[in-house]
Amino acid sequence: MPDRPDTSNSPDTSNSREILERLSKLDVRQHGGQHGIKTVTRQPRLRRSAETARPWSLADVVVIALTLLVAGVISSLIIGNRLTNLLPEVGVVGVRIALLVLFYAIELGVLALLAYRRRLPFVAAFRLRRLTDDEREEIEQAQPTKRKAHSARPLGTAKAVVAVVLISILLRLAALGWTVLAASYLNWPAPQAESMPYLFGSTTGGAIAAVLIVAILGPFIEELAFRVIIQEWFVARLVIPLAVIVTSAIFAASHISLWAAPLYVILGFVTAWLAYKCKTIWPAVALHAIYNATAVLAAFYLLPK
Numbered sequence: 001m002p003d004r005p006d007t008s009n010s011p012d013t014s015n016s017r018e019i020l021e022r023l024s025k026l027d028v029r030q031h032g033g034q035h036g037i038k039t040v041t042r043q044p045r046l047r048r049s050a051e052t053a054r055p056w057s058l059a060d061v062v063v064i065a066l067t068l069l070v071a072g073v074i075s076s077l078i079i080g081n082r083l084t085n086l087l088p089e090v091g092v093v094g095v096r097i098a099l100l101v102l103f104y105a106i107e108l109g110v111l112a113l114l115a116y117r118r119r120l121p122f123v124a125a126f127r128l129r130r131l132t133d134d135e136r137e138e139i140e141q142a143q144p145t146k147r148k149a150h151s152a153r154p155l156g157t158a159k160a161v162v163a164v165v166l167i168s169i170l171l172r173l174a175a176l177g178w179t180v181l182a183a184s185y186l187n188w189p190a191p192q193a194e195s196m197p198y199l200f201g202s203t204t205g206g207a208i209a210a211v212l213i214v215a216i217l218g219p220f221i222e223e224l225a226f227r228v229i230i231q232e233w234f235v236a237r238l239v240i241p242l243a244v245i246v247t248s249a250i251f252a253a254s255h256i257s258l259w260a261a262p263l264y265v266i267l268g269f270v271t272a273w274l275a276y277k278c279k280t281i282w283p284a285v286a287l288h289a290i291y292n293a294t295a296v297l298a299a300f301y302l303l304p305k
Contacts, residue, residue, distance in 0.1 A: 053120050056233045060114050064225045067110045068254060071103040093201040097209050104213070107221050114229065126224045127281040160274070160283040167270050168290045175263050175295075182259065190259065196299040207300045214296050219288035226251045226268070227275035227284050235276065244272040267291055 078099055115125035123129050155163065182188040196214070200206035226247060234243035248268030252261050271284040278284075 054118055055236060056114075056118065056229050058233065060117070061230050061233050064110060064114065064229050065250075065254075067107055068222075068225060071107055072254075072256075075099055075103045093199075093206060096199055097213065100213050101217075104217050104221055107225070111221070111224055111229075126228050127275075127279065130279045154279045155274075155277050155283070160278055163274065164283050164287045164290070167274075167287055168294075171263075171267060171270070171287075171291055172294055174266060178263060188259065196296060202300070207296070210296045210300070211293055215289050215293035219292055220285050222251075223271065223275070223281055223285045223288055226254075227271060227281055231272055231275060240276065244269060244276065247272050 111126070112122055115122045118125050179190050183190065196210055197206065200210040200213075230250060231243065231247040234246055237243075238246065248265050251268035251272075252264035255261075255264050257264070267288065271288055274284040274287060275281055
């Protein structure tokens with residue numbers, strides 16, 4: 001019988017060995033938690049790695065606080081200016097809506113810049129998605145103290161949804177009770193209900209614009225600013241209850257409404273708790289949006305004109 005050819009040094013065998021050697025050098029880590037799925041780690045494209053992340057600084061807190069304050073003051077001055085009131089009703093409403101959207105866009109741009117300075121993608125910096133265990137550990141290691149910025153046992157999705165619904169109902173009951181108490185016993189009537197229809201127009205289009213701006217865009221930006229940047233900065237330096245209380249007080253003071261201050265303190269406290277307890281900011285945003293949406297709908301359709 002003829003001898004079988006020696007294939008130990010053939011080109012195909014050499015290529016196979018080279019491929020196996022390259023695969024053995026790849027960095028393989030454990031992901032997926034309890035499932036035990038092994039995946040090959042790769043550097044994300046077009047985004048900054050969490051390995052270079054830095055914690056929120058006092059400068060970040062001051063910048064976003066001043067941005068919210070200046071934008072609110074300037075928008076109030078421009079919207080209340082007599083020059084805008086000289087326009088036709090449709091023109092005035094359009095100018096007001098355009099100015100509000102412009103200032104919210106500026107605030108969102110500042111938030112994006114702060115996320116870039118933190119060396120994190122926007123969605124990761126502001127907890128718009130749940131971080132992986134590796135990302136969370138790397139961010140916590142960058143904190144100035146060893147205090148963790150998030151609870152070790154976060155609420156699950158189902159529990160978060162139930163909490164948002166129940167707290168929304170309790171907040172509306174608290175708002176109703178405060179209104180009755182302030183008007184009946186403290187002789188402190190609520191602010192005029194026609195302010196929101198006056199601002200956006202009393203039409204259906206005005207109600208839709210109010211919901212989009214007041215109940216969606218506003219809560220989204222405020223929660224990113226207060227519940228992520230400001231709260232996480234305090235959580236890294238204070239005990240958790242004190243950090244939540246301080247953040248809630250700052251949130252209430254930022255609305256510059258003495259009458260609604262107790263309600264804003266409660267809203268700030270529960271959204272701060274949700275933001276701390278969950279690994280994502282969305283439950284706090286949803287609760288804040290529901291609270292504002294009910295106020296908008298009540299101002300347009302339930303309260304006397």
